[in-house]
Amino acid sequence: MAHTKVAYGKVAAPARTGAVVRENWNVFPYLTAVMVLLTLVSIFHVWSRVEVIDLNLKISEASRLYKEELQANKRLRVEVASLKNPARIESLAKGELGLALPTDQQVIIVR
Numbered sequence: 001m002a003h004t005k006v007a008y009g010k011v012a013a014p015a016r017t018g019a020v021v022r023e024n025w026n027v028f029p030y031l032t033a034v035m036v037l038l039t040l041v042s043i044f045h046v047w048s049r050v051e052v053i054d055l056n057l058k059i060s061e062a063s064r065l066y067k068e069e070l071q072a073n074k075r076l077r078v079e080v081a082s083l084k085n086p087a088r089i090e091s092l093a094k095g096e097l098g099l100a101l102p103t104d105q106q107v108i109i110v111r
Contacts, residue, residue: 082088093099
């Protein structure tokens with residue numbers, strides 16, 4: 001063991017931690033600004049998606065109401081047509097009101 005060679009390499013100087021910490025703190029405001037901006041963009045994205053979904057629900061509800069109103073309109077048109085039927089009007093006049101068609105002597109032609 002007398003010939004054991006001890007090799008000491010270059011010893012690195014201890015790192016200056018104060019300078020590294022100071023450099024990290026210099027970047028901190030920029031990182032904070034980026035994080036705040038990213039958070040705001042994310043919140044805006046979520047809000048916009050919620051608004052799109054809400055508007056789609058409102059559109060589908062309005063479309064459903066429109067179709068229902070169209071059906072009600074068609075039903076009312078059929079009812080109006082049936083109420084305007086001359087045969088129905090004549091039967092109501094004769095039955096409920098006791099009216100009769102005028103005779104030839106009751107008709108006066110005005111010239």
